[in-house]
Each structure stands twice: as C-alpha cells, then as structure tokens.
Amino acid sequence: MSERKEAQAPELDLPWKEVSPGGVVDKPGSSVAYITGTWRSMRPLRDHDQCTQCLICWIMCPDAAIPIEDGKVKGFDYAHCKGCGICVEQCPVNIKEPHCETGEMGKVIQMVPESGDEDNADDE
Amino acid sequence: MTSNRSRTFVLGEKKEMVESTYLALDGANAVSHAMRQINPDVVAAYPITPQTAVVQNFSQFVADGTVDTEFVPVESEHAAMSACIGASAAGARVMTATSANGLALMWEMLYIASGMRLPIVLTVVNRALSSPLNIHCDHSDSMGARDAGWLQLYAETGQEAYDNTIQALRIAEDSDLLLPVMSCQDGFITGHGVERVGILPDQTVQDFVGQYVANYSLLDVENPVTMGAWDFTDYYFEHKRQQSQAMNESMPIVEAVSAEYEKLSGRPQPIIDTFAMDDAEVAVIVLSSAAGTTRSVVRDLRNKGVKAGVVKPRLFRPFPAQRIVDAIKNCKAVAVLDRAISFGSPDGMGPLFLDVTSALYNAGACDVPVIDFIFGLGGRDMTPPMVESVYDQLMQIRDTGDRGDIVRYVGLRG
Amino acid sequence: MSRMYEIRWHGRAGQGVVTAGELLGEAAMAGGSHFQSFPEYGAERMGAPIKSYTRISDEPIEIHSPVLEPDMVIVVNPNLIGAVDLTEGLKEGGVLLMNTPQSPDTIRKRLDYQKGALWCVDASAIATEELRRDIPSTMMIGLVIKAMEDDSRALIDLETAVDTVEESLEGKLRPEVVEANARAVRRVYEECVKG
Numbered sequence: 001m002s003e004r005k006e007a008q009a010p011e012l013d014l015p016w017k018e019v020s021p022g023g024v025v026d027k028p029g030s031s032v033a034y035i036t037g038t039w040r041s042m043r044p045l046r047d048h049d050q051c052t053q054c055l056i057c058w059i060m061c062p063d064a065a066i067p068i069e070d071g072k073v074k075g076f077d078y079a080h081c082k083g084c085g086i087c088v089e090q091c092p093v094n095i096k097e098p099h100c101e102t103g104e105m106g107k108v109i110q111m112v113p114e115s116g117d118e119d120n121a122d123d124e
Numbered sequence: 125m126t127s128n129r130s131r132t133f134v135l136g137e138k139k140e141m142v143e144s145t146y147l148a149l150d151g152a153n154a155v156s157h158a159m160r161q162i163n164p165d166v167v168a169a170y171p172i173t174p175q176t177a178v179v180q181n182f183s184q185f186v187a188d189g190t191v192d193t194e195f196v197p198v199e200s201e202h203a204a205m206s207a208c209i210g211a212s213a214a215g216a217r218v219m220t221a222t223s224a225n226g227l228a229l230m231w232e233m234l235y236i237a238s239g240m241r242l243p244i245v246l247t248v249v250n251r252a253l254s255s256p257l258n259i260h261c262d263h264s265d266s267m268g269a270r271d272a273g274w275l276q277l278y279a280e281t282g283q284e285a286y287d288n289t290i291q292a293l294r295i296a297e298d299s300d301l302l303l304p305v306m307s308c309q310d311g312f313i314t315g316h317g318v319e320r321v322g323i324l325p326d327q328t329v330q331d332f333v334g335q336y337v338a339n340y341s342l343l344d345v346e347n348p349v350t351m352g353a354w355d356f357t358d359y360y361f362e363h364k365r366q367q368s369q370a371m372n373e374s375m376p377i378v379e380a381v382s383a384e385y386e387k388l389s390g391r392p393q394p395i396i397d398t399f400a401m402d403d404a405e406v407a408v409i410v411l412s413s414a415a416g417t418t419r420s421v422v423r424d425l426r427n428k429g430v431k432a433g434v435v436k437p438r439l440f441r442p443f444p445a446q447r448i449v450d451a452i453k454n455c456k457a458v459a460v461l462d463r464a465i466s467f468g469s470p471d472g473m474g475p476l477f478l479d480v481t482s483a484l485y486n487a488g489a490c491d492v493p494v495i496d497f498i499f500g501l502g503g504r505d506m507t508p509p510m511v512e513s514v515y516d517q518l519m520q521i522r523d524t525g526d527r528g529d530i531v532r533y534v535g536l537r538g
Numbered sequence: 539m540s541r542m543y544e545i546r547w548h549g550r551a552g553q554g555v556v557t558a559g560e561l562l563g564e565a566a567m568a569g570g571s572h573f574q575s576f577p578e579y580g581a582e583r584m585g586a587p588i589k590s591y592t593r594i595s596d597e598p599i600e601i602h603s604p605v606l607e608p609d610m611v612i613v614v615n616p617n618l619i620g621a622v623d624l625t626e627g628l629k630e631g632g633v634l635l636m637n638t639p640q641s642p643d644t645i646r647k648r649l650d651y652q653k654g655a656l657w658c659v660d661a662s663a664i665a666t667e668e669l670r671r672d673i674p675s676t677m678m679i680g681l682v683i684k685a686m687e688d689d690s691r692a693l694i695d696l697e698t699a700v701d702t703v704e705e706s707l708e709g710k711l712r713p714e715v716v717e718a719n720a721r722a723v724r725r726v727y728e729e730c731v732k733g
Contacts, residue, residue: 022351023352024349024350319573320573416602417602419600
C-alpha cells in the first residue's frame with residue numbers, strides 16, 4: 001500500500017517537446033498517482049468486527065482499492081475508490097448486529113452518501 | 125523520451141558501391157525480393173489486386189524457409205495493420221503491403237500506427253478506389269492517406285520500388301524519427317510490368333538495414349510500459365504537435381538514408397528528381413511511372429528546342445516544398461499532373477497541386493502560373509501524345525500570359 | 539542501336555503470351571539490353587483476345603505507357619484475324635509475325651497489309667509435334683530473332699534466347715520437355731518464311 005502511494009505523479013503540464021513520443025507510459029504503476037477518489041458520490045463503509053475476511057470484496061474490486069495485509073482486509077483506499085458499490089453487492093455476509101457505522105442491519109459493507117467532509121485517507 | 129533513446133542501428137561497414145545483380149522482375153516481385161532481403165520479423169497481410177504478387181511471392185519465401193519471418197495471414201486489411209501494430213509495439217521489425225480498398229480498410233489503424241510512433245513499412249501498389257469498381261492504377265488510395273502521419277515515397281519504376289522499400293525501412297526505424305513509411309508504386313504499370321531490376325547482395329541489404337532495437341517492447345516484462353493509452357484533453361494536443369514535428373524534421377533523415385543508399389547502390393536517390401530544369405520555361409511536376417513517360421517527351425521537346433523540364437518528387441510526405449519551389453520558381457508556366465482528385469477542393473484540384481501551390485504561396489513565389497491536370501484515373505493510359513498536349517498548353521500560357529482554366533483533364537473523353 | 543524497339547503481341551488469354559513477352563525481354567537482358575514487358579490487363583477470361591507489349595533498348599526505358607506504334611507485331615493465334623485490328627499503329631517498314639498455316643500471300647490479302655515485312659510460320663503445327671499441345675507462344679521468340687536479323691536489328695541472338703527459354707523451364711518441366719521447347723524455338727527460326 002505505502003509502496004504504491006510513492007509512485008511518482010506524472011507531470012500534467014509538460015510542454016509538447018517533452019511529452020513521451022507516441023504517448024508511451026514507461027513508468028509502470030504510475031496510474032496510482034492518478035487520484036480517482038474524487039469521483040465518488042457514495043462511500044463504502046465496513047464493519048470490521050463483523051467481517052469474516054472472506055476477501056470476496058478484495059477479489060471483486062475493479063480498482064484494487066481494497067488493500068489487504070497479512071491476508072486480511074485493511075479497509076478502503078479512498079484515494080482511488082470510485083464508489084461503484086460492487087463490494088457491497090458482492091459481500092455475502094448478513095450481519096447479526098447493527099452496522100457499527102450506519103446502525104443499519106444488512107451487509108458488512110454498506111454505502112452512505114458522501115458528505116464532502118470526509119477525509120480521503122485510507123480507512124485503516 | 126528523447127533522453128533515454130538507444131541508438132537504433134548497427135551500421136554496415138561497407139560504404140563503397142556494391143554491384144547489383146540484374147533480374148527480370150515485375151515491380152511487385154522486386155518489392156518481395158526487398159522484403160526477403162530485409163527478412164522482417166513479422167509480416168501480416170491480406171491479398172488484394174494488384175498487391176497480391178508482393179505477398180504471394182513473399183509467402184513463398186516464408187514457406188521455403190528463405191526468411192525467418194512470422195507470416196500472419198489475417199482476415200482483412202484492418203486486421204493486417206492491427207497485427208502489424210501489435211507486433212511493432214512488441215519490438216518487432218514489421219512490414220506489410222496493400223492496395224486501394226485494402227488501404228482504405230486500414231484507415232483507422234494507419235493513424236494508430238503513426239500516433240504510436242511505430243516504424244512499420246507498408247508497400248502500396250497504387251490502385252483506384254471503388255466505386256465504380258476498378259483494379260487499375262491511380263493514386264486515390266495513398267493520396268487519401270496523405271494526412272495519416274505516414275511518410276510517403278513514390279516509385280517511377282520497379283527498380284525504384286525495390287530501392288525505396290529498403291530505404292523506407294531505415295528511414296522508419298531511425299531512432300530520431302520512428303514513424304511509419306508507405307512505399308508506393310503504380311499498380312500494373314510497374315507492379316505487373318517486368319523490367320530489368322538490379323538487386324543488391326542479400327548481405328549488403330542486411331548490413332544496410334542493420335539490427336532494429338526498439339526503444340520499448342510490450343514483451344519486455346522487466347521494463348513494463350503502456351502503449352496506446354488514454355490521452356485526454358490535457359495531453360493529446362501535445363502528442364500530436366510532437367508527432368507533427370517528427371514529420372517536419374524527417375527530411376534530413378530521408379536525405380541521409382538516401383545518400384547512403386545512393387553510395388551503396390550507385391543509383392541516384394534524389395528527394396526530387398529534376399530533369400532539364402536549369403533553364404526550363406515550361407515544366408511538369410508528376411509522381412511515379414508517368415514521370416518517366418514525361419521525361420521521354422521532354423527529351424524530344426528539348427531536341428526541338430523547347431525549354432521543357434520535369435520534376436518528379438520521390439518523396440511526397442513530408443512534402444519537399446522548398447525544393448519544388450526552387451526548381452520551378454523561374455519557370456514561365458508549370459503543370460502539376462495529379463492521378464487523384466481531392467473532391468470538393470476548389471474546382472476539384474488534385475492533392476499534389478494543392479501542395480505545390482501552397483508551397484509557392486508560402487514562399488512568396490506567387491507569379492508562377494501553375495495549372496493542374498487530372499490524368500490516368502482508373503488506369504487510363506498516359507501516353508506521350510497526352511504529355512505533349514500538356515506541354516502545348518503550357519507553351520500557350522507562356523506565350524499569352526493567360527493562365528486560363530486552372531484544373532484541366534488529360535486523356536478524358538469529351 | 540540508338541532507338542528503342544517496340545513490340546506488340548496479340549494472343550488469347552491463357553496461351554502464355556505474357557510469359558513469352560517476358561522471356562523475350564529476359565533474353566534481351568541477357569544480351570545486355572534494357573527491356574520492359576507488360577500485358578494490357580482487362581477483365582479477360584480464358585480465350586479472350588489480349589495484348590502484351592515488349593520494349594527493348596540500349597538505354598534505360600523511361601516511358602510507361604502502352605506501345606502505340608510498334609516496330610513489330612506478333613500474332614500468336616491465327617484466328618484473331620477479323621477479331622482484332624492486328625496492324626493498328628504498326629510503323630511503316632515495320633514487321634508482322636504470324637503463327638499461321640497459311641502463306642504470306644494469303645495473309646497479306648486477308649489483312650490488306652502492305653506497309654511492312656511479313657513472316658509466317660505454322661508454330662501451332664510445330665508445337666503439336668514437339669509438345670503434343672498447341673501452345674505456340676514461347677517458340678515465336680525464334681521468329682522474332684529471325685525477323686530482327688533480317689531487318690539488321692539483331693538485338694537478341696538465337697543461342698541466348700534458347701538458353702533463356704531453357705533456364706526458365708528447368709525445374710518446372712521434365713528435361714525432355716525442356717529440350718522439346720528449345721528445339722521448337724530453333725525450328726520456328728528455321729522454318730519461317732518471309733513474303
């Protein structure tokens with residue numbers, strides 16, 4: 001996770017003589033520097049205590065925005081999560097207690113509207 | 125990036141002229157021999173008349189094991205160029221061939237090849253575009269692709285088609301250029317016309333083209349890259365400006381490769397071929413095989429005391445504007461012969477005329493009267509009497525000072 | 539020779555006329571000349587009348603258009619008389635070569651042809667004897683050489699032409715068939731008549 005965050009951000013204001021010929025991107029992994037979290041209008045929230053760590057959300061996330069460590073889900077990479085909600089759709093676990101964040105019954109992961117006040121740092 | 129480019133070529137040691145062996149070859153077969161000697165890594169192609177002979181002969185070389193080329197028999201020209209792009213992005217030396225509607229079907233991919241700066245060489249055997257259906261020569265196919273970001277060479281003879289094909293590869297792969305090149309010749313007229321063609325020794329060609337080392341390869345897992353990526357409003361413009369600059373700066377590369385090849389083969393390789401232009405009052409500018417017919421008429425006219433000349437651009441993209449202006453600026457009347465129409469341009473002018481006249485205007489040489497002749501569409505013969513009629517009309521303009529109709533037709537009924 | 543020599547061939551599609559023109563050009567090249575050989579492509583089917591052209595010159599050939607005023611016309615198929623204008627554009631003092639069982643007198647009358655020389659040979663008969671098939675195109679090269687020699691325009695010699703024909707057929711045909719083709723070229727050269 002931390003390694004990815006160090007990827008160099010592309011310079012977005014290069015003059016035409018300095019852009020890469022043919023548009024070749026020769027810095028692998030540099031897409032990490034492209035912040036897509038601002039696209040999100042709905043924010044996924046996880047109840048860590050009731051999560052079974054089945055890792056299905058990690059498999060299904062199309063943006064690799066669910067980091068894991070030691071085989072366990074750490075949370076969300078909100079800098080890149082676009083709020084598509086696939087993790088919510090795919091989460092198989094019906095919780096037994098109300099969700100720690102939303103207070104609602106339902107899945108371990110639940111979507112709430114972005115208020116605009118949240119910070120986009122990783123939820124850890 | 126310019127800074128981390130590797131030198132692309134290992135140049136051959138031999139700089140002295142090497143004797144050619146002379147074979148009886150049609151222009152298409154001459155090109156397939158050039159391809160055999162180049163021995164590209166990948167050829168992906170689809171057959172279409174009159175290009176068929178190029179690929180048919182070459183596929184025989186593949187079948188016989190004469191070359192190491194991976195030959196990809198694809199399902200269309202769109203697929204052919206797509207496969208060439210993929211192979212070139214993987215770092216391979218890539219060639220293909222097509223004609224007419226096949227070139228039209230490649231359209232989308234032509235721009236992708238040039239935009240990705242992939243040094244693919246496409247040999248075009250020029251043929252009229254449908255409709256009406258016609259298999260014979262004109263330049264509507266490659267002229268339609270003149271803005272696609274490919275360099276374009278036009279050959280007068282099978283010999284030139286052979287020579288241009290070999291040079292095209294070196295030009296395309298130059299590490300300071302990296303743009304695709306079209307090497308064109310006239311369908312049937314030279315494509316299926318058998319002539320004496322000088323072939324360099326295989327090793328000489330191999331030494332000349334050298335080893336191609338791509339700057340990037342999609343198959344290089346140690347140095348992963350992304351090619352053909354999304355380029356938004358923030359970058360597309362800069363990339364296109366840079367691509368245009370590469371084309372603008374390609375002339376010295378074409379000159380250097382031509383000079384080296386000229387020395388090697390002993391055959392002149394001018395950017396524009398001028399004949400009897402020093403004191404010419406009336407001149408014709410024409411591409412490809414019709415230039416030879418025109419030159420033979422000029423020899424006769426000169427014997428009769430007419431100060432006639434002819435200019436044949438071997439290179440059309442990038443357009444050698446200054447050279448053409450210098451060649452014709454002192455003429456009293458000039459005709460451009462176009463084997464294609466740019467439909468909807470003023471009076472239906474041809475593409476060569478549009479570029480010649482814009483070159484004159486931009487050079488401030490606006491007092492040379494230039495007219496355009498559309499000729500030879502769909503393989504209509506361009507005979508010496510037709511060329512003579514062009515010079516007759518030029519002499520009339522010279523004598524009267526009246527430019528008259530700007531766009532004219534030669535060999536057209538009615 | 540300072541001037542270019544221009545030849546027009548008449549035949550029917552599928553007879554090997556184009557190949558014969560190319561072989562003639564190759565033979566000229568073997569003798570140090572430049573040449574051009576090209577067919578007039580239409581939408582031919584087998585049997586349709588076709589034309590093909592050969593130019594021979596000491597200098598590189600610049601012109602790239604069909605021959606309009608040939609020095610020589612070669613008619614490979616005798617039944618083209620009446621179907622095609624065989625002597626169209628033929629130069630004054632030019633040469634007409636016919637594959638025909640008929641006499642030169644008869645041919646001259648049938649074509650109303652007076653402006654140049656005429657050579658006739660029954661190449662179809664020779665082909666049928668030597669090759670067991672009426673494929674007379676290639677052997678007409680023997681007649682071309684004879685007529686050129688007679689016209690003091692010997693651009694190609696017989697032995698060079700025979701060698702060229704043999705080389706082109708070797709590897710494609712059995713040795714005895716190659717030999718029969720070479721023999722047929724010589725026989726046409728020997729058996730033709732001027733009139």
